[in-house]
Amino acid sequence: MKYYPIFLELKGRDCLVVGGGNVGARKAVTLEKCGAKVKVISDRFSPKFDDLKKTSICLEKKEYEKKDMNGMFLVFAATNDADLNQQIKSDASMLNILCNIADAPQNSDFLLPSIVDRGDLILAISTSGSSPAMAKRIRKDLEHQFGPEYAQLLFLMGNIRKKLLSSGHAPNEHKEIFHTLIEKGILELIEANDAININAVLCDVLGKQYSYQDLVSSRSDE
DSSP states (O other): OOOOOOOOTTTTTTEEEOOHHHHHHHHHHHHHHTTOOEEESSSSSOOTTGGGGGEEEEESSSOGGGGTTOOOOOTEOOOOOOHHHHHHHHHHHHHTTTEEEEEHHHHHHHOOOOOETTTTTEEEEOOTTSSSHHHHHHEEEEHHHSOOOHHHHHHEEEHHHHOOOOOOOOOHHHHHHHHHHHTTTHHHHTTOOOOHHHHHHHHHHHOOTTTTTHHHHHHHHH
């Protein structure tokens, strides 16, 4: 295995994106979605950044300087100037900061996988830089295989777990409960939006105090 796969906690971390094009915009949006404190530096910004002005992403219209690295956790070189991107990488290396170069994965400290985002289910696909087109194809296949019902299921499972813990239920008994819920087809019922039978399954496995409507009512993206 060429690369070490890892999921990073970026909440509250300072991350720098250098480059105001479409690639830089995509990286900034993904970083903010993960809770990072994002700064984007560029001497000009594409129209893609117009909507980002309404977010918490900090946009600075200026030339890149080495001091912009100070305090950063991750750095992304996403300019259309290969020499500048390499300079950014060199500056980051001197400060022991990991850097990704958008157009030169072979010179980067880490690669960005193609992602299928289903709430708490995150599927990351990498071809180790060999074929981004193949990674994209696999991502599309997985998007069809793992629909939005998986996000709903995991949100439901997470809230069930919290309720069980708050009632003093032993954590080592959770595995059997969740296995039973899955075996009873709760995923398929969620996909069919069959609230009546979802409640029937919850009642059968957990008791009447577990209502599907109550367990998902706090979902922020519904």
